[in-house]
Amino acid sequence: MGNREDLLAGARRCLFEKGYARTTVRDIATASGVSMAAIGYHFGSKEALLTAALSEATREWGVDLARALENSGDSESDPLRRFANRWEVVRDSIATHRGVWAATFDALSHPETREQLATVVLEARSGLARLFEGVDDVDPDAARSLGAMYQALLIGVAAQYLIDPDSAPTEAALAEGVGLIMRPNGIGE
Numbered sequence: 001m002g003n004r005e006d007l008l009a010g011a012r013r014c015l016f017e018k019g020y021a022r023t024t025v026r027d028i029a030t031a032s033g034v035s036m037a038a039i040g041y042h043f044g045s046k047e048a049l050l051t052a053a054l055s056e057a058t059r060e061w062g063v064d065l066a067r068a069l070e071n072s073g074d075s076e077s078d079p080l081r082r083f084a085n086r087w088e089v090v091r092d093s094i095a096t097h098r099g100v101w102a103a104t105f106d107a108l109s110h111p112e113t114r115e116q117l118a119t120v121v122l123e124a125r126s127g128l129a130r131l132f133e134g135v136d137d138v139d140p141d142a143a144r145s146l147g148a149m150y151q152a153l154l155i156g157v158a159a160q161y162l163i164d165p166d167s168a169p170t171e172a173a174l175a176e177g178v179g180l181i182m183r184p185n186g187i188g189e
Contacts, residue, residue: 004042006032011053016099020050020107047112054103055116061097066131068093080175086132087171090154094161101158125151 001009010032014023025046029036043049068089076082094101107113125147126140132150153174161168169177 003032003034003038006034007039007042007049008053008056010034011049012057015050015053015057015103015106020054020103020110020113023050047110051107051113051116054100054107054113055120057097057100058104061093061100062127062131064097065090065093069131080179083178084171084175087153087157087174091157091161091168091171094158095165098162101162105159105162121151128154 007028010030011023011028013031014027018027023046025036025039028039028046028049039046039049043052069086072085072089076085108117122144126143127147128150129143129147133146157169157174
């Protein structure tokens with residue numbers, strides 16, 4: 001690996017171990033075995049490096065999630081069971097990639113990170129729509145709506161999982177909630 005790749009790997013380790021706010025330039029330099037000056041040379045700032053490392057980790061999480069969903073053999077014809085099966089995979093993925101989620105929530109309090117994340121929100125939504133429902137750019141309105149719903153669920157489930165994994169909503173509870181919403185007369189049926 002070159003200095004740039006070493007810096008990304010070191011920044012990633014720091015993000016997962018210390019979080020965005022508590023990671024220093026010295027921490028990254030030590031973790032990567034690269035000089036502190038190299039951060040400025042390759043990335044311009046510690047914040048840009050941390051954001052790049054977090055973006056890279058998030059993309060890898062997305063690839064892992066897509067692979068897990070593909071390998072789940074989800075051929076369920078009942079939409080609520082299919083939904084529950086997919087969210088079981090998502091919960092497992094959040095547990096496996098807990099560091100990515102913790103670093104993401106930590107980074108959200110920093111304006112420079114929020115600005116960069118805001119630029120990819122729409123792309124993330126369409127990606128989530130493709131991932132969960134196979135909706136692609138043929139129907140951009142459906143992709144936006146589905147993606148926004150899945151993004152809201154994903155962020156909410158991840159936050160609750162980070163707070164207390166044992167009480168975070170299960171895939172069965174999520175599917176039951178969607179089923180209740182879908183009743184013609186609501187919950188009081």
